Amino acid sequence: MKTVKIGNIEIVPAMAVGCMRLISLDEKNAAEFVARAAENGLNFFDHADIYGRGECESLFSKACKAAGVKRESIYIQSKCGIVRGKMYDFSKEHILASVDGILSRLQTDYLDVLLLHRPDALMEPDEVGEAFDILYKSGKVRNFGVSNMKPMQIELLQSGLKQKIAVNQIQFSPVHSGAIRGGFEFNMLTDGAADRDGSILEYCRLKGITPQAWSPFQHGFIKGTYIDNPDYAELNATLKEIGSNYGISPSATVASWISRHPAGIQTVTGTTNLQRLLDIKKGLDVNLSREEWYKIYEAAGNILP
Template identity: 50%
Template sequence: MKYFPIKNTSLNVSNMVMGNMRINELTKVEIGNLVRTAMEEGINFFDHADIYGGGECESLFADAIQMNASIRDKMILQSKCGIHSKDNYYDFSKKHIVKSVEGILKRLKTDYLDLLLLHRPDPLMEPEEVAEAFDELHNSGKVRYFGVSNHNPMQIELLQKYVSHKLVVNQLQLSIAQSALIDSGIALNMPVDQSINRDSSILEYCRLKDITIQAWSPYQNGFFEGPFLGDLEKFPELNQVMDELAEKYQVTNTAIASAWITRHPANIQVVLGTTTPQRIKDACAGSEIILTRKEWYDLYKAAGHIVP
C-alpha cells in the first residue's frame, strides 16, 4: 500500500480509501469483515457522510468494529455534512454544521474527526458562518482538519478568504471513463465537446493550492450510469486494454482502473465504494502499480477520449 502525507496536516494516508456509502446493505458481521479486509490490505482511511443511509452507515460502522480507543488510533476518519437529504437542500449555516458534527461523532462513537468535508456547494453560504463553525469545532477538539467535496476553485477561494483553517481536501468524481478533470486540458482550443471546461481547472487549482483530491466513483461511467468494468457493450476497447494490462501486472482489471488514477502525480486518493472484500483486495493491488506513460494514455484513449 502506498502512503503519502496530506499537505498542511500531520496525516499520513493510504492512497486507497474505504468509502462507506452503501454498507447499510450488509449485516454487521459482513461490515466487520469488510473493514478488517481493508485494514489488512493497508487502508487506514475511512470515508463517511452524515447522509449515507440517513446516518445509519456511520452507526453500523462503529457497532460492527466495536469502536474503541485502540481501533480508533489505527484509523483516519473523515465524514461530510451540509446536505438535508430528506428535503434535498444544502445548508452551510453554523447551526447545521455544528449539529451535524455532533451527530456524526455520536454515531461513530468517537470524540473527534480527523477530517470534515462540506459535501456539496451551498449557493446560500455565508462564509463567515462556516468560519465560526470551523473555529468552534477545531477549538473544542472535535475536528482536526477541514476540506470540501465537489467544489470549484472560486467556491474554495471564497471559503478560504474567511476560514482560518487551511482547506486540505477536495473530493471529486474521477475515473478513466468519467475524466472531465483531465479532458478539457488535453483537448484545449479544439472544436470538440471534450474541450469544454466543465470543472474550472479544479485539478490544477488543487495542485497549486496543496489540496489533496479524493476520487469518488473510480469505476463508474458518467454520473452513476454503471461501472465500465466488464461493460463490453459500451467500453469494449477499454476493457480489452485493461485486461491486457491486468495480465501483464498479474492483477485484476479493478487494480488497473485504480492504478490509472494513482499514476497521476497529484497523489490522488481512490475512494472505494464496494461492499465486497474481494473487490477491496483487487483495488488495493493497484495501489503501488506505476503504469508507464504509454499505458496510461492507452487506457485514456481506449475510453473514447481524444489525445490530439
C-alpha cells in the same frame, strides 16, 4: 502501497474505503469487512451523514466495536452540508449540529477530516469559518475539506477560514475524466473542451489540496460499473492487457491509473466485497508508464488532439 498526505496527516493510503454502500452488509459481515480492510493497511474510511440516512455511520461504529478496531488505528472522514431533497446548508448551526450527529453515530470524539459535501450558493465564508474554528478548537475535527467544488468556490470559502482546505473529493476515473479532458481539448469545439470544473486538478496541485476520486468504477452519475461492461469493450480490453503486465486485475489497473496522476489523488472505492477491495489495492503497488496511462485514457473514449 502508494500513499498521500491529507492536511496534518502525513501518510494515508492512496485508497480510501468508501462507506456509502456499507448497509448492504449485516453487522457481522461489516465487522469483518472493516477489520480486514484496516489490517491490510486500508485504514482510511470515507463517510457522509446522508449515507443510508446516517445508518452507514451507525453500522460502522457497531462493526468497529464488534471487531475490536481501535479508534486511533484508523482515520475517519465524514461529510455534511446536504439536506437531502431540499437544499445545501453551510450555516454555522447546520454544520455544528451535523458534526455532533456524525460523532454520536460514529461513537467517537473526533473526525480526522470533515468535508462540506456540495457547494452551498448561499455560503458565508466567515460563518463557515466560525463553525470550523469551534470544531477545531474543541478537538472535534482535525482537518477540513470540501467535495464537488470548483477553484473559485474553494478560494471564496478559504477566504473566511483559519484552517486550510486540505481535500477536494470529486468524481474521477478514466470514463469520468472531465478534470483532465478540458485541458487536453483546449480551445477546441469538441464536447470535452467545455470547462466544467475550472482546472480543478491543477488548482489542487498549486494549493497542496489532496483530490479524492469518488465512484472510480461507475459510469455516469453512479449508473453501474463500466468494468466488464460491453459498452466499454475497448477500455476493458486495454485494462486487461496492461494489468496483465503487472499481474493485476482491470479494477486494480484503474486504481493504478488514478494514482499515477501527479496530483496525488486518493481513490475512494465503494465495494463492500473484501476480496474485491484487496484486489483493487494491488494497483497501488504499480507505477504505470506514461504510455500505458495515455493508452487507458484513450481506450475510455477520450481523445488526444
